[in-house]
Amino acid sequence: MITSRQQFRDKLEAVKKVLQEQLLFAQQVTNRLAAHLDVRQDVQELQQLRNNLALGRFEIVVVGEFSTGKSTFINALIGRKVLPSKAQPTTATINYIRHVNENPHGVEEAIVFFEDGRSERVPSQQLEQYVTEMSTLFSVVEEISHVDLYVESPYLEDGVVVVDTPGMQSLHKKHDEITRKQIAVSNASIFLFNINHAATRTEFMFISEIQKSLDRIFFVANRCDEVDISEQSLESVVASIEGKLQYNDYFEVKSGYAKVYPISAAKALYQRIGGELATEKERADAFLYGNFEEKLWTYLTQGEKAREMLVQPLLRMSLFYEKLLNGLGEKMQLLRGELNVEETRDSIKRLQQQIETRRMALTDEKERLHLELRALKDNFRSDFEADVQAVTVDLKRELHIQHIDDYEEFREQILSHIRTAYTGCVEQAQERFKERLATLVLKYTDRFDDELGGQLGVWQGEIGRQLELRSFKQRESAELERLKQEQKEVLQEIAAAQSRQDEFTETVSAYHHNELLEQRRQREEDLHQTRYKLTMHQFNETPQYAEELQKRDREGIFGWFKNKLVGPEEVTVKVRNEDRKSLQETLLALEHKYDAMMKELDIRKKAPGISSEEAQRHILIAEQKEIQLKENYKQLRNDITREMMQINEDQLKMLTREIENVITTAGHQVIRSYDSIITSLHGEQMVNYAFDMHIRQHDQEIVEMSARIQDHEALIHFNKQKQDELLELLSELHGELSGKTKELQVLQAQLA
Incomplete structure (x- = not known):
């Protein structure tokens, strides 16, 4: 539990307890004085004040552009994944995230309220999918008024409501207006930046729109875990954002309000749902979130609204006692004969x-x-x-x-x-x-x-x-039309020049390609001739027949006996030379391979098929043309750039004049x-x-x-006895009321 929040909770419970005790006492006094003082209306007002205290609200509005990690930030705030953290904007409407105890149905769910008065309940297990797919189910911007999300979260206790807004690029003017009004009446607002590209034009414009609420706005730079601290320190990044807030062309935030808190909502959420952070840096990034949260609650619980919430009921009770004391004092004076x-x-x-x-x-x-x-x-x-x-x-x-x-x-x-x-x-x-x-x-x-x-x-x-400011649009003058036509013609000329350049480049490429193929053809032919001659020489030197010793049995009776005694006899015979046959096959293979290679090179040749010398001449010509074409293209590109700049300048002048006319006209309208x-x-x-x-x-x-x-x-x-009895009662109550008044004064001083 956040320290400042627990301290406030303790104070709130103390005030509730005292208020309940004082109300019981006030009711007793009222009953005893019913015949002499009518304060029933006052007691009813005090009871309503007690009920309002129990329903006290802490509204925290969260605003941020797409990619600031707004959904992850809110999930970390309430300690669980409720809003989907997708790679596309999900909040197209206003989401009020409340504690489940505030739901009349007593369950976790979403209640979608439509512009036509309808409402639809969505079960808790379908919440994330429903919020993600809402844009496909409805025309969210046009059909849905707002969504109440009821979830179980200790953070949402004590009447805390987190307001998830469509942000600064809402598609609906009504949502834009609601966002500004929510910021104006909220206890605090969180303005989220993406630390990697903070302080954009849209953000500055939005800040200028809500400048009256800057005393209740916290600037928070999310995704600090993505900062490369080897290149720049986190402190320098934060200082840069604070500098941009204080010095820019749109609205300069005073230094006292330009404090930026770096956090990592992703690391904080991961840790809060039970994940273990591996590195010291990750734990430090998660700690930054808790540090900011403590500062937020210190502001919430020690701010003017919080003090008013605690002190106002006690002050109202003191005024009630003062009224009673004055009434009792007057009647006591009367009974004593002083009036x-x-x-x-x-x-x-x-x-x-x-x-x-x-x-x-x-x-x-x-x-x-x-x-x-x-x-x-x-x-x-x-x-x-x-x-x-x-x-x-x-x-x-x-x-x-x-x-x-x-x-x-x-x-x-x-x-x-x-x-x-x-x-x-x-x-x-x-x-x-x-x-x-x-x-x-x-x-x-x-x-x-x-x-x-x-x-x-x-x-x-x-x-x-x-x-109502009349909307305005850019007027297309004859001069602008002429410039646009020139722009179109220049772009067409660039396209034609590019096409010609591509054509020559392709031609030059073909020449180079064919030349390379011809060079390879020559290399392959030389290699083939060398291999063929070497193999042919080996073939010619190899005899057609070779002598070979072979064993064979002798014939006849005596030959049989000799075979048995000394074995078969060895004789020299002539056989076909296998090496010569192998060399002959190699020669045939070389011929086939050479023919296939030549055919492949011929196929890969690009038209025009010309000689190497002719190709070289064309290449030189093409290269010269290419150089000239590139110069022409460069000049053409410079010309079109100047034309485009002139067109943009003329359009900007016209647009600026038009906006100035709108401003002037609106001012005249206001004056009228x-x-x-x-x-x-x-x-x-x-x-x-x-x-x-x-x-x-x-x-x-x-x-x-x-x-x-x-x-x-x-x-x-009244007779004397009744007067004395009433005087005694009034004196007794007067003393008790004086004591109760002092108790309230002491408690008010402690809370101030």
Whole structure:
């Protein structure tokens, strides 16, 4: 268990325990004071607060381009293989990975939610295959809204949710928007790089879109195990990425937010599912993941959201006790005779008269305020136009399209960046206008409580979000058509030149080939003649017959006896010479081999079949032509390169002008929308609401004070014994509440 996470878990359990104990005590107090203080609504709110604490969420968003190892990173995070780690993008939708205990069905599974409202359950054993094949089963981008993955993992306990996003190259604008919103509301976001080619154009553009959330974003460089440390150290690679984040042409991240954590998700996952890492480097790479994870949880559990999660319920309970103590103190003063009901009743009457007088005066003040509101709108217009113009200038300055293909690849990102910039400008202007309006209203009202401030916060102008930038495409001018035609003709000429070059090269090659064959033919003929002459000489020197000793039996009786005594007699006979026969066969074989070789060489000859001398002459001519052709080709290639560069430059100029026109047009559109943007804030309604709230607040005070007077009168009519008993009860509860309040204050101080 991560140390910081366990510490937070211990604190959370302590807060839950204290809150439960305090709620039981509050319920007892409520029951004992039911006839005198109505705090049932407060107790219900505290119970809901306790329930919300139990359902606390830690949302961690993971963003990364294809090849950053996002799926492997998430698998390592939750300690098991859930998402497939394939060699192709798998996340085409938003995946919310939750603990199995949060599943209403109580089992590991995926629930796919479709855009048309349908949902489909997928069993756990089919999860990996389903996620992998999802793109073949559905048009994921169009049909699927999101997927909830419920898995068993200690990491997902305590309300942890890992959000797997489609990343920066999503095919669906809605997914792109969801990703940005998730980052904005999440506890933390992980921005994954591939350490081998980090800080790409797409990544920088996306970072510029989410710059408001940089304080909650961790930059992580995955695949550190693939860095060749014999060529460069891991530290130098990380420093290079951090430098690119701080200094680039798109959005420069401040040094305090540009920290990059190197990790190896693959090694960490392998180790966490039971694998043994063989080398010290592999173990070190896996350790880096755990080190980053500890820092992540330190941030999560010690950040503002975590502190608010722990302290807010205790603070709310303290306020409840304060309300009870004030109510008890007031009743105790009454029972002790320290409060005069008649004086209080007279005070209420005077207050009612003051409110009525104020109500009539507010009518005139409201008219003056409406006049000032109109003046505010007129004065604010120039500030707004200046802000829009500044955004327009910044957007034009940020244009860095180096090649026409860059636009085709990043068209949607460019348009989204323009849209986001102007929308952000509108939203900031709306916030400033609301602040000025609030300040103006405060001049005319004595109170401007949290509810009024909240109302100002919820009125969000929709005009900025509905800003539509017209999509643009490259215009094909006559000049561009001419350049394209020239490009086509030059390319055709290059193809023809290449064809001629190939033809001459082939001819030269044929000459060389035939010459080599002729040389080999001569060598083979010389070798054949040598072998043939040598063999013929041996054949001629070898006699046709040879003498040979042979044994044979003698004839007759005496011959028979002699054969028995001394054996057969030896006689010399003439026989055919086998060596001469063998040499004759060798001569025939040499003739056959020579004829076959000559035929093969003739077959392998390439046309034209010419003499060696003629071939040599053609080769010299062809070589000269080849040299000239190569020079022509080189010149032609340089010409077409210049033409292509000119075409690209002209296209870039046209495209840049077109984008600048879009930026300018969008800026003018925003400026023209000023009246509707300001109208969408409902300033007049806000003024009326502020005054109505001011009056209603005073009216509510009168109602509450009148109710207390009635309660006080009821207490006064108690007999002496009941008053003493109630006073004793109130004093006892007052002491207990004071003690409980101190306990809460001590715990709040410990958690702060």
